Amino acid sequence: MTPQLHNSLLIGAVLFVFGTVGFLTRRNLIVMFLSVELMLQAVALNLIAFGHAYGNFQGQAFTVFVLTVAACEAAIALVLFLAIYQQRKTLDVSIWHELGEVDIREDEPERTKVAMQTEPVPPQDFEILTPAGREPVLPNGSPKTREGASSRA
Amino acid sequence: MLLAEEATAVNLPMALGLPIVLGAIGYLLAVASPLRRKSVPAGVCLLCAAISGWVFWWWPGQPPVEGALCVAFASLMVACGCGMQVEANPVYAALWFALVILSTCGFFLMEGAAFISAATIIVYAGAIIVTFLFVIMLARQTGSSIYDRRFRNPLLSISLGGLLLAVLVYSFQQARPVGAVAAAGALTALEVDTVMQLGNALFVDHLWSVEIAGVLLLVATFGTILIAIQTREDAA
Numbered sequence: 001m002t003p004q005l006h007n008s009l010l011i012g013a014v015l016f017v018f019g020t021v022g023f024l025t026r027r028n029l030i031v032m033f034l035s036v037e038l039m040l041q042a043v044a045l046n047l048i049a050f051g052h053a054y055g056n057f058q059g060q061a062f063t064v065f066v067l068t069v070a071a072c073e074a075a076i077a078l079v080l081f082l083a084i085y086q087q088r089k090t091l092d093v094s095i096w097h098e099l100g101e102v103d104i105r106e107d108e109p110e111r112t113k114v115a116m117q118t119e120p121v122p123p124q125d126f127e128i129l130t131p132a133g134r135e136p137v138l139p140n141g142s143p144k145t146r147e148g149a150s151s152r153a
Numbered sequence: 154m155l156l157a158e159e160a161t162a163v164n165l166p167m168a169l170g171l172p173i174v175l176g177a178i179g180y181l182l183a184v185a186s187p188l189r190r191k192s193v194p195a196g197v198c199l200l201c202a203a204i205s206g207w208v209f210w211w212w213p214g215q216p217p218v219e220g221a222l223c224v225a226f227a228s229l230m231v232a233c234g235c236g237m238q239v240e241a242n243p244v245y246a247a248l249w250f251a252l253v254i255l256s257t258c259g260f261f262l263m264e265g266a267a268f269i270s271a272a273t274i275i276v277y278a279g280a281i282i283v284t285f286l287f288v289i290m291l292a293r294q295t296g297s298s299i300y301d302r303r304f305r306n307p308l309l310s311i312s313l314g315g316l317l318l319a320v321l322v323y324s325f326q327q328a329r330p331v332g333a334v335a336a337a338g339a340l341t342a343l344e345v346d347t348v349m350q351l352g353n354a355l356f357v358d359h360l361w362s363v364e365i366a367g368v369l370l371l372v373a374t375f376g377t378i379l380i381a382i383q384t385r386e387d388a389a
Contacts, residue, residue, distance in 0.1 A: 061355050
């Protein structure tokens with residue numbers, strides 16, 4: 001192993017670990033995407049180093065394909081982020097933990113099916129009370145409004 | 154075989170473990186501090202990790218110019234990669250990422266891959282500008298929000314990353330380079346026309362792969378436009 005190959009492999013390993021840790025720890029979708037690009041770049045570095053060490057151009061040719069796939073991935077990923085953002089107005093990845101839909105299989109116990117069914121709620125009509133008496137005054141002096149009371153409840 | 158020349162086992166675990174453990178501790182401290190970039194112990198730990206890593210990596214008798222270039226690019230890359238992962242603001246993270254890409258392009262140049270270096274800069278410059286656009290569009294109104302500042306499972310992830318790095322570096326170290334002797338057999342790629350050779354490799358040896366890559370780009374473009382149109386119809 002030549003010293004240059006050794007250096008490139010070391011650097012590629014460090015870069016790959018940065019990308020991995022970033023992908024695991026970050027919660028912003030865009031930064032996670034950048035971390036994946038970091039890992040791709042580390043792999044490209046290794047490919048070029050091996051191509052240089054073996055004295056052919058296979059590594060560089062592979063790197064061109066890595067670049068191509070990275071460009072495709074960037075386009076698709078960014079448009080998906082845009083779609084996600086328009087639904088929930090956030091880039092937090094932990095919002096999307098429950099991405100899978102809950103479905104009922106045939107072999108599941110019966111109570112799950114019962115629990116999944118929503119009972120029809122009977123229509124209730126409450127009496128509307130007319131306001132009576134003096135309006136209560138809060139300790140800070142402002143009269144208690146009805147909106148404030150409902151929002152506090 | 155290129156990778157298995159001679160196994161040297163001179164107190165490797167000690168020399169190897171020190172920079173990685175120091176780096177992991179510094180990283181954890183930097184992540185744990187709420188305000189970032191104000192944490193002195195994290196900075197000291199990371200600096201010590203960089204210095205010990207450099208001492209561990211350095212061996213006498215390597216070519217001075219290449220060694221200096223390698224150290225410069227590597228330190229730029231490691232510093233910017235660390236900054237990118239610690240940074241809370243996604244806009245700055247994208248800027249750090251651009252610097253990391255620049256330093257990898259420096260490595261590509263050192264490996265005699267001038268065309269790939271230029272292509273990477275062009276492709277990633279475009280990609281980073283688009284990413285910037287997205288960051289500014291989507292994250293501007295919130296600034297650095299709570300999910301940018303609170304990390305997910307930092308202890309577990311960083312120890313996992315440190316373990317991965319230790320295994321990788323140890324396996325590379327099993328085939329420690331023996332000075333400049335082995336370098337004689339390497340390709341002196343800078344003497345030949347690398348772009349022409351790369352063109353030969355791409356359009357003669359890998360012609361079908363190039364075609365398929367072109368089809369992949371086209372399909373990705375169609376898919377992107379389709380998803381964008383559907384999203385707009387859903388939103389409307």
